[in-house]
Structures are given as C-alpha cells and as structure tokens.
Amino acid sequence: MSSLPNLLWLRSFEAVSRLGGFTAAGAELGLTQAAVSTHISGLETQLGHQLFERTTRKLELTASGQAYLPAVRKALQELAVSTDSLFGNRSAGSVTIRAPISEAVLIIAPALVEFQKEHPELDIRLLSAIWADTALDTGTDIEIRLGTGNWSGVHAEPLGPETIVPVCHPDLAGKLKQPADLMDLPRIHILGFDDHWPSYFDALGLPQPSTRTSATVDTSLAAVELAAAGGGVALLLGKVATRLAATGRLTTPLFPGLPSVRTHYLLNRDNASPRKPAVQRVETWLRDLFAA
Structure with a gap:
C-alpha cells in the first residue's frame, strides 16, 4: 500500500474535477485555494503524470486525469458507503444494538417491526455477535450479552432469570x-x-x-x-x-x-457518560422485551 497517494490529495483531485477549480474545491473541503493547488501538485508529482491542463480561464482534465478520475471517485464513494454502513449516522435518533446472533435474530428482530412503527423517528441498527468480546465496542450504544455477569469494566444489568x-x-x-x-x-x-x-x-x-x-x-x-x-x-x-x-x-x-447459570445482561461501561434519550427509550423497550 506504500504507492497509494495521500487521501487528502485524492479528495482534492475529485473535488477539483467535479467543481472545475481550486477555489470551489477548497470551499467545499474547508481548505484554501493554495492548499488544494498544493495537493494537486503533490499528486501529479507522485504519479509522474499531469492531471490538469491549466489555462487562464479554467482547468481541464488531461487524458491521464480523465482515465484516473473514475477509479478515484469509485474508491471514495465505496469508502463513504462502508463507513456509513459500519459506523452509521451518530445523530440524536440513531441507536446501535449489539446482541448474540440467536437473540438478535429470534427475539429482537421480530419485535423490532412494531417498535419502529411506534417510533419512526428512531434509526435502529442491529448488529449480531457469535462470541462475546471482553471489551465493549465503542461504536455500540446498547450491548446485550449472555453470561454470568462477571465482566470487568462494565455494569451488567440482568434482564431476568433464564x-x-x-x-x-x-x-x-x-x-x-x-x-x-x-x-x-x-x-x-x-x-x-x-x-x-x-x-x-x-x-x-x-x-x-x-x-x-x-x-x-x-x-x-x-x-x-x-x-x-x-x-x-x-x-x-x-x-x-x-x-x-x-x-x-x-x-x-x-x-x-x-x-440456567447464564442469563442475558444489558451492559454499560463503568463511569459512562449519560446516554441520549433515544438510547434510554430503546433500553426500556429491551428490558420489557426480555422480561416478557
């Protein structure tokens, strides 16, 4: 991966190609016109090819730039989609739940339909796990785990006997x-x-x-x-x-x-900051669901 160009340079290249100028690209990326120009020069130097024809009035992609642009644009789009898919929109109404795969599929998912009808403002992400990890995933708002409750660094709230x-x-x-x-x-x-x-x-x-x-x-x-x-x-x-x-x-x-010596627990990190209202609402629903 040592030959991969700087990601900032690639973002600047895509933006300049789409917007037609360093100034417009800089405004979109939160950079100065000079910084964008430096990114393009650095990219061209690394690649050994000129990507833009510079004239007094406008910039035009060279043949090398036209050939390179689709691959760069596709890679940036795939990276954006993967980032959103894995880590999601961390808005006030988004809640990520992580649970054992059987409980996620057989208990939570079927009941989620009615809950989402009642709370359409919430964006629920349900992730499943085969084996429990020792540490909580930092991208997870709510974790349900099956065990005996003796995990270090977390507060484990039992969800009823099993x-x-x-x-x-x-x-x-x-x-x-x-x-x-x-x-x-x-x-x-x-x-x-x-x-x-x-x-x-x-x-x-x-x-x-x-x-x-x-x-x-x-x-x-x-x-x-x-x-x-x-x-x-x-x-x-x-x-x-x-x-x-x-x-x-x-x-x-x-x-x-x-x-059973094992039961389901709702986990929270010790000394965690107060959870947002959407998370608390989903936690209440999960308590009721597992108590039913």
Missing part, C-alpha cells in the same frame, strides 16, 4: 412421552454450552447417555434450524424457546425447565 428447555420438531415430540425418552433420541449439542445436556440429565435424575448425539453446532441459531428440520432435540434458553414454540416450527415437550 431456563434451559428442550425443543424439537412437533413430529419428534410425539416420541417423547417421558424425560427418559430423551436418551433414545438424537441430541444437538451447541459449542459453548457443553454443560447443558449433562446438567439437564442430572436434574432429571437420569444417567448420562453415551450415544445418539446428532450434531454439534456453534450457534443456537444453527441448532434451531437443525431441530426444525427434524434432526434431533436441542436445549435452548427459555426466552428463545418460547418464541419459537409460538411460531409452530418447534415445540417444547412438557418436561421441567432447568434454571
């Missing part, structure tokens, strides 16, 4: 007459939740089965799709399982739920 419950396709549920029947059916394991099945069998007073594992996946979302396709029984958090059961894609056999 349970672990089995879910499966309705056709497979017909084979589950009693908890012991779980030992004879394929079971879906989720990486990061390796303790769920052993803890669940212990709570039921059943021995640990050594066979009939269906598959191992790295997200609850993948486990949901596998279970919905009839691939086995998965253990999911109760807040997710309840919403899935309501859609009819999966069912929860009438077996007891096991209290």
Whole structure:
C-alpha cells in the first residue's frame, strides 16, 4: 500500500474535477485555494503524470486525469458507503444494538417491526455477535450479552432469570412421552454450552447417555434450524424457546425447565457518560422485551 497517494490529495483531485477549480474545491473541503493547488501538485508529482491542463480561464482534465478520475471517485464513494454502513449516522435518533446472533435474530428482530412503527423517528441498527468480546465496542450504544455477569469494566444489568428447555420438531415430540425418552433420541449439542445436556440429565435424575448425539453446532441459531428440520432435540434458553414454540416450527415437550447459570445482561461501561434519550427509550423497550 506504500504507492497509494495521500487521501487528502485524492479528495482534492475529485473535488477539483467535479467543481472545475481550486477555489470551489477548497470551499467545499474547508481548505484554501493554495492548499488544494498544493495537493494537486503533490499528486501529479507522485504519479509522474499531469492531471490538469491549466489555462487562464479554467482547468481541464488531461487524458491521464480523465482515465484516473473514475477509479478515484469509485474508491471514495465505496469508502463513504462502508463507513456509513459500519459506523452509521451518530445523530440524536440513531441507536446501535449489539446482541448474540440467536437473540438478535429470534427475539429482537421480530419485535423490532412494531417498535419502529411506534417510533419512526428512531434509526435502529442491529448488529449480531457469535462470541462475546471482553471489551465493549465503542461504536455500540446498547450491548446485550449472555453470561454470568462477571465482566470487568462494565455494569451488567440482568434482564431476568433464564431456563434451559428442550425443543424439537412437533413430529419428534410425539416420541417423547417421558424425560427418559430423551436418551433414545438424537441430541444437538451447541459449542459453548457443553454443560447443558449433562446438567439437564442430572436434574432429571437420569444417567448420562453415551450415544445418539446428532450434531454439534456453534450457534443456537444453527441448532434451531437443525431441530426444525427434524434432526434431533436441542436445549435452548427459555426466552428463545418460547418464541419459537409460538411460531409452530418447534415445540417444547412438557418436561421441567432447568434454571440456567447464564442469563442475558444489558451492559454499560463503568463511569459512562449519560446516554441520549433515544438510547434510554430503546433500553426500556429491551428490558420489557426480555422480561416478557
């Protein structure tokens, strides 16, 4: 990347090409006419080609300038789009939420439709994460994280207790007459939740089965799709399982739920500055959503 020209020089080149002069380009960029002229000279020196024909009345692009302009303009446009897409408009009504991928897809996204109808003035950005990071993302207004609440440097507000419950396709549920029947059916394991099945069998007073594992996946979302396709029984958090059961894609056999050592938390940095009203409004909605 050492041959890449100075970004300021490229911005000046694009602006001069579009506006037809150093003075107009300087006014748009917040620079003096002399500074823009220096940028263009520096760019031409680095490239070894003249980009403009300078006359007493106007500037005209040379053949080299005409060939170079589309690539420069495209690169600047793509950079602007990527910046806005990743970091968004930080206006008073914009709120960025970061949540585990399963909760983002299965809990927050479906409820977001009605919330946005009620609050059209808010610009909500929903980002998902597979694995929780130690530090909070500085570009995130609200972070929901699943765990035990012992993260350093943050205030973790629990969003209510969680349970672990089995879910499966309705056709497979017909084979589950009693908890012991779980030992004879394929079971879906989720990486990061390796303790769920052993803890669940212990709570039921059943021995640990050594066979009939269906598959191992790295997200609850993948486990949901596998279970919905009839691939086995998965253990999911109760807040997710309840919403899935309501859609009819999966069912929860009438077996007891096991209290989970993990729950959802709303995170804020310690000693953080007061949050803007739009963020507080969304936080209140999320508290109600996860408490439902």
